[in-house]
Amino acid sequence: MKSVMGLKCGGPFVEEDDEYHSYCKSGQVIASSAFKVFRGSPADYKARFIDKIDQQTESPAMALGKMAHCLILEGRGAFDDRYEVATPELQEEVGLVNPKTGKPWGESTAAYQKAIANFRQKSGGRELCSMEQWGLISKMHHAVFENEVAAQMLGQEGMPEAVFRYPSDQLGITLQCKADKLLLDGEGKICGFIDLKTCECLHEFKRRARIFQYPQQMCFYRETITRVGKTGLSTLEMSKNFDVHLIAVEKRTPHKVGVWAFGNELLDEMEETLRAELVSFARCFHSNVWPTGFEGVQEWDW
Numbered sequence: 001m002k003s004v005m006g007l008k009c010g011g012p013f014v015e016e017d018d019e020y021h022s023y024c025k026s027g028q029v030i031a032s033s034a035f036k037v038f039r040g041s042p043a044d045y046k047a048r049f050i051d052k053i054d055q056q057t058e059s060p061a062m063a064l065g066k067m068a069h070c071l072i073l074e075g076r077g078a079f080d081d082r083y084e085v086a087t088p089e090l091q092e093e094v095g096l097v098n099p100k101t102g103k104p105w106g107e108s109t110a111a112y113q114k115a116i117a118n119f120r121q122k123s124g125g126r127e128l129c130s131m132e133q134w135g136l137i138s139k140m141h142h143a144v145f146e147n148e149v150a151a152q153m154l155g156q157e158g159m160p161e162a163v164f165r166y167p168s169d170q171l172g173i174t175l176q177c178k179a180d181k182l183l184l185d186g187e188g189k190i191c192g193f194i195d196l197k198t199c200e201c202l203h204e205f206k207r208r209a210r211i212f213q214y215p216q217q218m219c220f221y222r223e224t225i226t227r228v229g230k231t232g233l234s235t236l237e238m239s240k241n242f243d244v245h246l247i248a249v250e251k252r253t254p255h256k257v258g259v260w261a262f263g264n265e266l267l268d269e270m271e272e273t274l275r276a277e278l279v280s281f282a283r284c285f286h287s288n289v290w291p292t293g294f295e296g297v298q299e300w301d302w
Helices: 017-025 032-040 044-050 060-074 078-081 090-094 112-122 131-146 150-156 202-211 213-232 264-287
Strands: 002-004 008-014 083-086 127-130 158-168 172-184 188-201 238-248 256-263
Touching: 008 044, 008 172, 008 213, 017 083, 017 172, 032 044, 032 213, 032 264, 044 060, 044 172, 044 264, 060 158, 060 172, 078 083, 078 202, 083 090, 090 112, 112 127, 127 131, 131 150, 131 238, 150 238, 150 256, 158 213, 172 213, 172 264, 188 202, 188 213, 188 256, 202 213, 202 256, 213 238, 213 256, 213 264
Parallel strands: 083 127, 188 238
Antiparallel strands: 002 008, 008 158, 158 172, 172 188, 238 256
């Protein structure tokens, strides 16, 4: 483990989400989600992460995904450390309920914001999980562990939310990733990782995965983790075998669960493209020239 420009580098280690994401938002590092923006248009990356224009806030879907990840990957104990379920009694206690109607205040109202601030002060910084959210993520948790393959993988020795940060001397940029679950073999060596996704429908998942560039994300993670291992920055040894799997669970009934493997042959092919894209990113980063990607005449195809 070492520090580069004040950044903790190497891995695996644990880092709170707010701190982890702050480095990417400040432009100090490049993560897979930010790299997806760059891949679409370097100018978009500059606007969001350097000029701080078009800053995105956490959507309800993202909040639900974080809760599901915590419960499924880290268990009820970790969930209770970060969240509190908004039972009717708690809602009334902190002032979330309109006394005239008996219903919760609207989220845009001053009363709601005051109640949330009141809750956070009393809860020591924990977030509120609504009864509806709790009911949904509980069903998703049950479905994942009812799937024999998914349950076996998640039961394997490992480390949830494992952060890796790789400073590339050659490119002059720093990569980072947070593996949902890092896997360790019988000798305690790093042998792969699992990524957990929530989705609306498994039948549409692979098509949606291509749109959201999940395969590119898996490749980015593998590159970052193995680079940390190969350069001696890892606190754990790397196994010769390195497997990448994705588990997806539906957010709607019947909460079907699917498991996909990303073969090394596929990831090796994608790695060539990724490395060329990283060179392009480094060139933009150091020259501060960020093209739109639409400078010439575009060839229309179907």
